[in-house]
Structure formats: structure tokens, C-alpha cells
Amino acid sequence: MSAEAARSMPVEHDEVAAPPREARDPALRLLEAMLFAAGEPLDEAIIAARLPEGSDIRALLAQLSADYADRGFNLVRVAGKWMLRTAPDLGFLLARDKPEPRRLSRAALETLAIIAYHQPVTRAEIEEIRGVSTNKGTLDVLLAASWVRLRGRRRSPGRPVTYGTTETFLVHFGLDAIQDLPGLDELRGTGLIDARVSAGLTVPLPSDDPSLKDDEDPLEPEFDLSFSPEPGDDDDFAGGGLSGDDDGR
Structure with a gap:
């Protein structure tokens, strides 16, 4: 047999059986x-x-x-x-392929934080905590994002609307429950609160219990739930869609 013919012949290998895969449930x-x-x-x-x-x-x-x-x-x-x-640990890599989100303004973030920790809370109570008036566009943006919802009406003069967070808020920020929001010690550890602040400062334990409180009445069935932020409102966004701790999914 010529060398060329020998090279053209298939080479037989000992067949090695692959280990059987364990059947998945x-x-x-x-x-x-x-x-x-x-x-x-x-x-x-x-x-x-x-x-x-x-x-x-x-x-x-x-x-x-x-x-x-x-x-x-x-x-x-x-x-x-x-x-x-x-x-x-991979979210930032995928985020590079996404359009740059518009970020909430500082006023909107402060309003969202107050609602999350103090719910149910009225607009007047939000303004009292912030120390400044709250632009209507700020609440409209949070409602449009489905991070905030209308809960009911406070049993007080004027019967103001009360606000609370939603399931969408928890999903977006990766929280299993509203109680997973950071407490005072955690906020100090991240530097968001000065460690030298008054010893009397407390952070409320948040609760998003859907049941109305004793001082809340249900919303009227015909209450208008449609909100749309007005273009150009300087209290809605700070530069460009809603953004939080999205992981790039």
C-alpha cells in the first residue's frame, strides 16, 4: 500500500462513551x-x-x-x-448598550424617599418634611412611573390625598419588601447621613400595608387617576427618563 493511500484511510479511534447526563427534574x-x-x-x-x-x-x-x-x-x-x-456585577456592562436614562431631580428623589419612609403621607406633610414646597409636576412624574400611588384621603380639613409606594417601586430597586430600605445606621455607613447629626434623629420604619389607616378614607370611584408631567417642568427630571438602580436587564 502506498504512503498516500495509507494517509487517506480513516483512522479508527477507540470510542469513549460520554457519561450519561442526569435527568433534570x-x-x-x-x-x-x-x-x-x-x-x-x-x-x-x-x-x-x-x-x-x-x-x-x-x-x-x-x-x-x-x-x-x-x-x-x-x-x-x-x-x-x-x-x-x-x-x-454585570449590570454596568449591559447598561452601556442602553439609552442614557433621564435621571430624577433631587427634588423628585427627596419626595420619593419621604413617601417611601413616611407613607401614607400627604403633599402638605411632604412639604413640611422637606421644608420647601413640592411642585405638582414632581408627584405627577412619580405617579406616571408607577413608583407612587394614590392611597386614599386623609380625614382632615380639605381631605387631602395620601400617597404610598407600589410594587413597581420594589421591583425597580430590587427590594423584596419596603422594610428592606436602609435604616439609620446603614444610611450613616454609606455617608448619606452625617455621623455627627443629632442623637435624636430617627428614621421611621417604613410600611406599605395596602390597608387604609384609621385616619384614611377610600378614594372616590370617579377620582381622576390620569397624570401627565408637563414638558419643561424644572422639578421633574434632571437631564434626561427615569433612572434608579436598574441593573441592565
Whole structure:
């Protein structure tokens, strides 16, 4: 046999069988597909209704959370629900491909923080805490973003509207519950509050309980819930869409 013919002959290799893959739990695969396809966070009741009867929801979520702990996206719990979200350490890379968001002005951020910590709160109470008047456009922007909602009416002269935060607020800022907002010690640690401030300074424990308080009445059914910020209002945005701690998902 010529050398050329020998080179043209196929070389036989010992076939090495690949180790069999462990079959993935069908319920886990279905849960994974549901979370991947969902356009919004899913609560455990919805998940349970779509999984095979008898599935251990908590165990499946814990396993999936562990599986994705070191991947490009993680399974996270926000607003008491579950969603897949870009890993925090990669968010800044994806953010480079997104349009530059318009950022809330300082007045809007202060108003949002006051509502989050002091809800239910009226516009007059917001102004008292801030020490300055609040432009109507500021509240309109927060309402339009669905970060703030109208709760009810305060049982006081004029029956002013009370404001509170929404589930969208929790999802956007990656909070499982409103109580996850930083307390006084955490705010001091980040430098947002001077460590030398008065010892009497306190930060209220926030609560977004949807139930109306004793001093609140429900809104009238015909109450106009449509709000639109007026263009050019200098108390809405500081330069360009809504922006918070978005992770680039």
C-alpha cells in the first residue's frame, strides 16, 4: 500500500462513551421556563398553579437559585415574587448598550424617599418634611412611573390625598419588601447621613400595608387617576427618563 493511500484511510479511534447526563427534574425545567418567559415577577401561587401537583415550590426555587448563583443572571426575590435578573456585577456592562436614562431631580428623589419612609403621607406633610414646597409636576412624574400611588384621603380639613409606594417601586430597586430600605445606621455607613447629626434623629420604619389607616378614607370611584408631567417642568427630571438602580436587564 502506498504512503498516500495509507494517509487517506480513516483512522479508527477507540470510542469513549460520554457519561450519561442526569435527568433534570421536569418540574424544575418547567419552573425555569416560566421564569425565563415571564414579563414580570411571579408569585408562588401562580408558580404552584402551573407546576405539577405536589411540587415542592420552595425546594425548587432554592435549587434554581443555587444553580444560577454564579451565572450571568440570578434568580432573585423582589416584592415577594420571583424573577430572573442580570447579575449585579454585570449590570454596568449591559447598561452601556442602553439609552442614557433621564435621571430624577433631587427634588423628585427627596419626595420619593419621604413617601417611601413616611407613607401614607400627604403633599402638605411632604412639604413640611422637606421644608420647601413640592411642585405638582414632581408627584405627577412619580405617579406616571408607577413608583407612587394614590392611597386614599386623609380625614382632615380639605381631605387631602395620601400617597404610598407600589410594587413597581420594589421591583425597580430590587427590594423584596419596603422594610428592606436602609435604616439609620446603614444610611450613616454609606455617608448619606452625617455621623455627627443629632442623637435624636430617627428614621421611621417604613410600611406599605395596602390597608387604609384609621385616619384614611377610600378614594372616590370617579377620582381622576390620569397624570401627565408637563414638558419643561424644572422639578421633574434632571437631564434626561427615569433612572434608579436598574441593573441592565
